[in-house]
Amino acid sequence: MNRRHLVTAIAATALAAGIAPATAQTFPARPVVMIIPFAAGGPTDVVGRIVAEAMSKNLGQTVVIENVAGAGGTTGSTRLTGAQPDGHTIMIGHTGTNAASVALYPNLRYNPLTDFAPIGLVNTNxxxxxxxxxxxxxxxxxxxxxxxxxxxxxxxxxxxxxxxxxxxxxxxxxxxxxxxxxxxxxxxxxxxxxxxxxxxxxxxxxxxxxxxxxxxxxxxxxxxAQANRNGALPDVPTTTEAGLPNYQVVVWNAMLAPKGTPAPIVARLNEALRAALADANVRTRLADLGADLPAENLATPDGLRAFMEAEIAKWTPVIRAAGVTAGN
Missing domain, CATH: 3.40.190.10 (Periplasmic binding protein-like II)
Structure with a gap:
């Protein structure tokens, strides 16, 4: 390799090495699309809009909601897998799309654990x-x-x-x-x-x-069906108090990005999510819905990934034992 080609190769390598940091530093460069894989007005949509509004302030760009309903949320989830992994398209997944779907849909077109980049748990209900x-x-x-x-x-x-x-x-x-x-x-x-x-x-x-x-x-x-009484209905006993302690189940919403989204961008989105969940107005609005904020360890990408693994392990045998499947 002559000197001119060597210099060009070194420059190209340096440029490639600097792409991810530069992208992360300038992110977001335009509005962020948040896919809600359910119809407008449902609980996931309501939570998503509350969080999106607060995240917009932190990111300095509008977070735009796109409702993509169908097939139990798997249609919108599949769309996210085809989005550019640059952080400008994210999704609010939930118990059905990223846990129960594994057993429910024999021809599921995505893997809930490997086809997404976890950002953090949003809430439980x-x-x-x-x-x-x-x-x-x-x-x-x-x-x-x-x-x-x-x-x-x-x-x-x-x-x-x-x-x-x-x-x-x-x-x-x-x-x-x-x-x-x-x-x-x-x-x-x-x-x-x-x-x-x-x-x-x-x-x-x-x-x-x-x-x-x-x-x-x-x-x-x-x-x-949770350990503590719910603030929205404080007079209703828990399943433990009522004599069925094994029935402990909550529904959750989680924020996800496409697989391959650079770690610095995932970290920036996680920062915006955490800031939104720390906002007093957001906390009040979610509490009024009966929603609970996630534990600190579940508000991280790694924590969310481990949580989803446990949820898949929990729901798969229940659904398969019931002999229930759904079409894609």
């Missing part, structure tokens, strides 16, 4: 077991006894195969040891309407979705 107001049970123990006695005729409503309201009731059934009928709906709204109307017996869903009806007295709540 407690699951509440609720029933039509005239169901003949006044507490969780009585409900479990009623369910065993009426296994063939009892039915639960959910927002479709693979939805949070579906998978969390599958776990409940596995713990109690029953396989009652389930009634799928096109979303939580129609399912809740029929629960209020008494056409179905019970439902498992996020506090944010059911708290208004519980407060209004149109349905009854048996227990919240």
């Amino acid at each position: 407690a699951i509440l077991l609720v029933a039509k107001k005239d169901l003949p049970a006044s507490n969780l123990s009585e409900f479990a006894a009623w369910l065993k006695a009426n296994e063939r005729s009892a039915n639960n409503a959910h927002a479709g195969i693979g939805s949070v309201s579906h998978t969390t009731c599958l776990l409940l059934h596995a713990i109690i040891g029953v396989k009652p009928q389930s009634v799928p709906y096109r979303g939580t709204g129609p399912a809740m309407n029929d629960l209020v109307g008494g056409q179905v017996d019970y439902m498992c869903d996020q506090v944010v979705n059911v708290a208004p009806q519980v407060r209004a007295g149109t349905i009854k709540a048996f227990a919240v």
Whole structure:
């Protein structure tokens, strides 16, 4: 190699070595798109918009929401895998898209652990077991006894195969040891309407979705499936208090980037996420929804990756034992 070619090669190497730091230093260079893999107005969408607004202030660029609904959130998740790994496209994934999907979708087009760059856990949301107001049970123990006695005729409503309201009731059934009928709906709204109307017996869903009806007295709540009582419904006992301590389950939202996003950019996005979750207004708004902020160790990329691994290990046997699958 002559001297001129050697100098050119050295310069090219130096330039290549400096690309990632320069990109990280100038990031973001334009608005950041946040994919929400569900329809507007749902709990993940609401949380995403609250966090996006606060992150925009920290990043100095607008975080734009793009709702890409379909196939239990897997359509939007698949779109993220095809985005440029430069930090300008991110996503709010959740329990279904990055844990339950592994067992639910035999032809899943992405690997939740290897096709994304974890940024951090955003929040968790407690699951509440609720029933039509005239169901003949006044507490969780009585409900479990009623369910065993009426296994063939009892039915639960959910927002479709693979939805949070579906998978969390599958776990409940596995713990109690029953396989009652389930009634799928096109979303939580129609399912809740029929629960209020008494056409179905019970439902498992996020506090944010059911708290208004519980407060209004149109349905009854048996227990919240977490260690501590939920601030949005402080009078509702935990499953441990109510006699079913094994039923501990929360739904979560997590921030992800495409695989290959440079570590400095992931770190910058994590910094913006942490700043958003530390904002007093954000914390108040999330608390009003019944959402809980993540533990410090789960608000990191490494912590989120380990958390998702544990969640996949938790949900896969439950879903496979129930023999439930969903199409892509």
